[in-house]
Amino acid sequence: MKGACAVKRDKTETQNQKQNDKQQENQTPPRPLIPSVDKSVDFIKESLGNSSDLVVRRFMINKSPCAVLYIDGMVNKETIQNFIMEALMLEMPPKRASVRRLYEMIKDASLPIGELSELDNYEDLFKRLLSGETIFLLDREEKSLAASTRGWRDRGVQETTSESVIRGPKEAFTETLRTNTSLLRRKIKDSKLRIDAKSIGKMTNTDVAVVYLEGTAQDSVVKEVHKRLDQIDIDSILESGYLEEYIQDAQYSPFPTVYYSEKPDAIAAGILEGRVAIITDGTPDVLLCPALFVNFFHSSEDYYQRADIGTLIRILRLICFNIALFMPSLYIAFTTFHPEMIPSQLLVSLAAQREGVPFPAFVEALIMELTFEILREAGVRLPKPVGSAVSIVGALVLGNSAVQAGLVSPAMVIVVAITAISSFVVPSYNMAIPIRIIRFIFMVLGATFGLFGIILGLIAMVFHLTSLKSFGVPYMSPFAPFVPKDQKDVLLRLPHWGLFSRPSSFVKENEKRTSPSSKEN
Known part of the structure; x- marks a missing residue:
């Protein structure tokens, strides 16, 4: 029986390896940037079908042609005007500087932007440009600069509509990934909170963040989450439900094996227990895994009442x-x-x-x-x-x-x-x-x-x-297998001073949450 399982495992690994090799063969190498502003701008316009929302601003720096490109409606125009255009056009570098020296001075000293990155191929350029960043091109330079100027409108943090509570926080996640990560940062002010970024979807390039507490979440679970997300090969991710179907266990079971919520306090509580959250840009529903059967009958309000x-x-x-x-x-x-x-x-x-x-x-x-x-x-x-x-x-x-x-x-x-x-x-x-x-x-x-x-x-x-x-x-833990020390927060909920350890189903290290003697009689 063990031999048959080993053969089956080897066969599965071989198939996965062949699939990965085939994907690598089908991937074309990234196209390097053209060291000419005119030709590069023409190529970008042609690739985007001469889209009307592409804004191109050409100008000269020390008689060197350059251009700034961004997508209208996805950027903060005040940031571009005050921190990019004004810095490049008014603060002139020395006239005798070479093109390379000019590029280095613009990158290191001229642009007062917090998030600035270098690009050397058009695949990364299109990804950054269509994500709301501003691209700077300099003639005769093989690299370009991408400045973070995202500034599209969102609906802001509002009250949750699907998980109403009597007592507790009313705020809910939004469709903006960075807003959602900041809501979790407000709840968990710990340096061990990790936010790993990914991009999934060949056409949508949807930003996905994997959030967990290092040292609390099991390394095997974190690696498994990353592995399942990395194996997703699809052209579009429009909502977290796409990811849920790809990463869930027991695809044909009616019972869900991935939990989701739009309440930051519920997701933060799960992360503190040792679980892993998956935030998808464009949706307020955040995934949480692993998920047990009893978790679907718990509410964040259970911990705010007596x-x-x-x-x-x-x-x-x-x-x-x-x-x-x-x-x-x-x-x-x-x-x-x-x-x-x-x-x-x-x-x-x-x-x-x-x-x-x-x-x-x-x-x-x-x-x-x-x-x-x-x-x-x-x-x-x-x-x-x-x-x-x-x-x-x-x-x-x-x-x-x-x-x-x-x-x-x-x-x-x-x-x-x-x-x-x-x-x-x-x-x-x-x-x-x-x-x-x-x-x-x-x-x-x-x-x-x-x-x-x-x-x-x-x-x-x-x-x-x-x-x-x-x-x-x-899935039925801590009932099957039965874990006596985890029964304090399943059917019954002990007072907070009695919840002195995290569920052992999720963590193997750092189980201690509070001292059993912290409640003085």
Whole structure:
């Protein structure tokens, strides 16, 4: 068995090596810059299709032609005017300086820009130019300068719309990567916070940042994150969901193995636990990995309330998770196969309600569940003032009309309503989606095999969950495998002075968070 695994591993490594070699063969070498301002500007214009938003300003420095290029709308024009054009055109260098000497003086002494870099090929030039930087070209010089002058408009830091809280920070990430990294810097003022930059997407060149705490996050997890990101070969990355599909474990599992949030405090808390965050430019949703099953039932607000209140809310979420997952299937199984398990008075009431319903319980539940899913999606897609009204009025009118028309029983409306409300209690949206999918599977099992089918489905689901891993960490940890010292922040939440160690699932070193004796009695 070990020999077969080794052969399979060697075969996979060989295929990956061949794929990497093929990618390297297909990569053309970067084209060097033309040491002529006129020819270089013409080539840039032609490559960009003579785009109207490309601004080219030509001028002379000591009778040497030069040019400044930038993309209108992506730069701060005041920065270009005050710190580039004014510095180059008014502060003249010595007249007898050679071209090379002139270039060195401009690079080292003339441009008061904080971020300045040298370029020697057109691939890097286009990448910087289309990212909002300003390019400086000097005639008869084989290198160019790129000055950071990004200045496009963004919506600023606003209140989160998808993860509302009663107590705690209201700020949310934005679509600008540097704004998001600064929000994390404000939360974690530690010199060990690492922000590794990447560019993914052959056409979009999307900026991606990998954020973690050195010495706290496991080196193996950090390397695995970098490895999976580096293996992505795609032309465009427009949102973090692109990256999630590429780097997640168990591609065909309905359960998410990568956590995401738009709240800086939630991501900062994950980084402090030893996890790795992935920020994608252009989206406010930041990925966090590894992700465990229990993490999707935790909210940042759990740590801002008292420990007893936070514990009560967590238990309530798990109860609602089970209600949202099993209640329709249990109703179908009890009314169809196991009526003896229902109290006599309730059974008589249910039988009287279902007397005029022409469909079996499964079809009845399927109609109501599909109707509610349609209303839910319609409410999300419609404008906010209209969406909430459509959802409420639609549910009331359709539910009442369906009962009066004899299509469904009042008890079924109650079951579907309680199921829907319970699904909204789960704080993570990407965990609520698997609940909606698996609920229909349990409904089929309950209608086919009764309570035995539901139990078999539950066993299969537990087996599947225990087989999952997220970046090498068991998905059901710290339940399976059971880690006693990590139970202090899973179902229960001890007071902050009791959370003296980080979860051992994420860290192997620097586990100590606070001293157990820091709370004086």
